Amino acid sequence: MSSKPSLSNEFVKGLWENNPIFKQVLGTCPTLAVTVSAINGIAMALATTFVLVFSSLIVSLVRKLIPTQVRIASYILIIATFVTIVDLVMKAQFPELSKSLGPYIPLIVVNCIILGRQEAFASKNSPFRSVIDALGMGSGFLLALFVLGSLREIFGSGTILGLQVMPNFYEPWLIMILPAGAFLTLGLLMGLSNFYVTHKKKIEKENIIQEYLKIKAT
Amino acid sequence: MLETKQNPTYKLELTSSPHIHSRWSTMQAMWLVVIAIIPTVIASVLFFGFYQLLIILVSVGFALGTEAAIKAMRKREITIKDGSGLITGLLLGLIVPPNFSLSSTALGAIVAVAIGKEVFGGLGYNIFNPALVGRAFLQAAFPVPMTTWAQPNFAADGISSATPLSAFKFDSIITNNQSLVLGNIGGSLGETSAIAVLIGGIFLIAIGVVNWRIPVSTILSLFLFASLFHTIDSVKYATPMFHLFAGGFLFGTFFMATEWVTSPLTAKGMWIYGIGISLILILIRIFGGLPEGVMYSILLMNGFVPLINKFTRPKTFGKVK
Amino acid sequence: MKLVIHMLATLTLIGIISGALLSEVSNWAEPKIIANRKAETERAIFVVQQDAKSYKKIDSTDFELFEVFDANNNSLGYALPYEGNGFQGKIRIIVGLNKNINNLLGLEVLEQLETPGLGAKVAETAFTKQFKNLLLTPEIVAVKGVTPSNPNEIEAITGATISSKAIVRIINDGIKRLKAIQKSGEQN
Incomplete structure (x- = not known):
């Protein structure tokens, strides 16, 4: 067990280091398509997280019973079951939200983040660990979609979560709620996150050199 | 520690291919283009009034400002003297409709230089014409003002x-x-x-x-x-x-x-x-x-x-x- | 051989469990979804027919059509949902019509996929209120850049002419179809 990372690490890695959008660049289709507003981003991320957590739990529980040859088919069946549940519940309880997310809820089935986590993590780890990992990835997805959705909503409609934040004379940039705006914003955010990571690494490296020199001097 | 010897008199210039020879240096060519645009600027002021000169000035100002700001941020040599930012600004100022709002023009100029050029690494690395990138952004952001045309003066x-x-x-x-x-x-x-x-x-x-x-x-x-x-x-x-x-x-x-x-x-x-x-x-x-x-x-x-x-x-x- | 049976058994088992689970969820969700849809149509009918108190679905047509009644159960006319192609996708609308089908009482856009901020404006009241008390003879016309001067004209949205015209075309198509049915009904 000593070689395995701690549980908190398992959760945190999905938020930043291994963020599904900014680092793994998985599941970009729903990311780009639904983030016209912050609420859409949150709803999409929560739906995906629900599917991710429960699929990971089930896959991890039955991981030793499934023959390797049909594992992908089995994962897809399990994932599709949970996606259909989400779709039906949303249609029944939140018809407005379900309408604005349109076909992207059923399309969670083919979201690479989910199948990726089953194949890379849940099929090799204990159920508890898999759920923590799924929650971490889901939170990372939520973070990315919320930031993207908020930025697009602020610039594209002048509001955030439906509340007016821009002054009245502000003329919304329609491009931000069009597909082009999604690509531009995601690209700039990725650039920013890469810049931050390189910057952090550089500082860490310098610190190590400084420490080494200090030790050497004494 | 290894000591590297540096020869102070020779400087090796390293640029990627293609190496094209031209009668003009980049800077000269840029200024000649600026001269060539002047008749168009005069015609536009003549037909649409002095406000248009203001649009062009705002566009040029923000284009140059953005270029200088980004170069400073990346700690590179500030190259606004090469005239490319000036041309981008001039061109953008000339391809927006008359009476277009100054704040939107400024936004277009920032996008043109920042996303059209500097994101790729600056002059020489851009794939798309920066002024057109700026205009495409404005067209998608403000479709109604971008297609509202004013009547010329002598109509x-x-x-x-x-x-x-x-x-x-x-x-x-x-x-x-x-x-x-x-x-x-x-x-x-x-x-x-x-x-x-x-x-x-x-x-x-x-x-x-x-x-x-x-x-x-x-x-x-x-x-x-x-x-x-x-x-x-x-x-x-x-x-x-x-x-x-x-x-x-x-x-x-x-x-x-x-x-x-x-x-x-x-x-x-x-x-x-x-x-x-x-x-x-x-x-x-x-x-x-x-x-x-x-x-x-x-x-x-x-x-x-x-x-x-x-x-x-x-x-x-x-x-x- | 053993492996094949194992594989088949696994998939079948997962399929059965999944199916059972889904049928339970569906049993719970289906009535709610139908109720939601009905509430939506109902709300739209009362928007396009403001004096309406009750309505009845007409079954004899091969498209959706509602007859609308006032408080004294007198027929007010019809509510007609109809759909057609917009600039980027399907547009679904509902219109209120008087009994003789020569006057449009109101318009509500139910579904649209037009460009946000431009074509999507066709669903806003600023545009739809123009359709109140619009003359239907000969047919609705969208004009551009000028204030409508005839009782059968509406003004297209600046920058979204195609979406505006699409709405007008969908209404005209729907009414044409309704009139054709009415005519054949009279002959019978």
């Missing part, structure tokens, strides 16, 4: 402020050639006066800043395509002259399609590029939902330039296939 009564192209496309109104050539029509600042654009364009070709092949191939092929459609149905499709002089075709072909960085290097490539621009343009104008397509046709062909360069590369001397 006769009854001339609508719509551009000749949209007047033709949506209401089948034909604007006469004389107005088109002089520029007494609705449209973006720089695209209305064909004669001012021609003066600048021919000047650039004559002194060798711009290669003649690109404007010649675009103009010839547009004339050909338009004639073809005009002969098929002379009522439904406009005359070739109309296609040449209406809209931003001449301005785009002389000042934007010919930009050094984003156009092909070989003679054959230039012909392909020019014909491609005209083909996309005529398709958009005739079959598309938009009345005008110069911006998109140049941007699309900009995207093809690396491919064109690859396929038209001359054979290495002495190489046997």
Whole structure:
């Protein structure tokens, strides 16, 4: 067990280091398509997280019973079951939200983040660990979609979560709620996150050199 | 520790290929382009009033400011003296509609330089014409103000402020050639006066800043395509002259399609590029939902330039296939 | 052979469990979804027919059509949902019509996929209120850039002419179809 990372690490890695959008660049289709507003981003991320957590739990529980040859088919069946549940519940309880997310809820089935986590993590780890990992990835997805959705909503409609934040004379940039705006914003955010990571690494490296020199001097 | 010896007198310049020789240095060429744009600036102020000068100044100011700010942020040498930011600003100022808001113009200039050029690494690395990137952003961000045209100063009564192209496309109104050539029509600042654009364009070709092949191939092929459609149905499709002089075709072909960085290097490539621009343009104008397509046709062909360069590369001397 | 049976058994088992689970969820959700849809149509009918108190679905047509009644159970006319192509996708609308089908009482856009901020404006009241008390003879016309001067004209949205015209075309198509049915009904 000593070689395995701690549980908190398992959760945190999905938020930043291994963020599904900014680092793994998985599941970009729903990311780009639904983030016209912050609420859409949150709803999409929560739906995906629900599917991710429960699929990971089930896959991890039955991981030793499934023959390797049909594992992908089995994962897809399990994932599709949970996606259909989400779709039906949303249609029944939140018809407005379900309408604005349109076909992207059923399309969670083919979201690479989910199948990726089953194949890379849940099929090799204990159920508890898999759920923590799924929650971490889901939170990372939520973070990315919320930031993207908020930025697009602020610039594209002048509001955030439906509340007016821009002054009245502000003329919304329609491009931000069009597909082009999604690509531009995601690209700039990725650039920013890469810049931050390189910057952090550089500082860490310098610190190590400084420490080494200090030790050497004494 | 290893000591590296450095020779202080020699400096090795390292740049990536292609290495093209020209009569003019980059900086000289940029300033010559600025001179060539001046007639268009004068014409636009003449037809649309002094507010237009303000638009151009704001555009240039923000273009230069953004370039300087980004270079400072990346801790690079500030290169605004090379004039490329100035040209981007000037061009952008000339391809927005008259009476366009100054804050939106400033935004367009920032986007043009930041996303159109500096994101790729600065002058020489950009794939797309920065001024057109700025305009495309504005077009998508503010579609209504970007297609609201003002009437020129000397317009006769009854001339609508719509551009000749949209007047033709949506209401089948034909604007006469004389107005088109002089520029007494609705449209973006720089695209209305064909004669001012021609003066600048021919000047650039004559002194060798711009290669003649690109404007010649675009103009010839547009004339050909338009004639073809005009002969098929002379009522439904406009005359070739109309296609040449209406809209931003001449301005785009002389000042934007010919930009050094984003156009092909070989003679054959230039012909392909020019014909491609005209083909996309005529398709958009005739079959598309938009009345005008110069911006998109140049941007699309900009995207093809690396491919064109690859396929038209001359054979290495002495190489046997 | 053993492996094949194992594989088949696994997939079948997962399929059965999944199916059972889904049928339970569906049993719970289906009535709610139908109720939601009905509530939506109902709300739209009362928007396009403001004096309406009750309505009845007409079954004899091969498209959806509602007859609308006032408080005294007198027929007010019809509510007609109809759909057609917009600029980017399907547009679904509902219109209120008087009994003689020569006057449009109101318009509500139910579904649309037009460009946000431009074509999507067709669903806003600023545009739809123009359709109140619009004359249907000969048919609705969208004009551009000028204030409508005739009782059968509406003004298209600046920058979204195609979407505006699409709405007008969908209404005209729907009414044409309704009139054709009415005519054949009279002959019978």
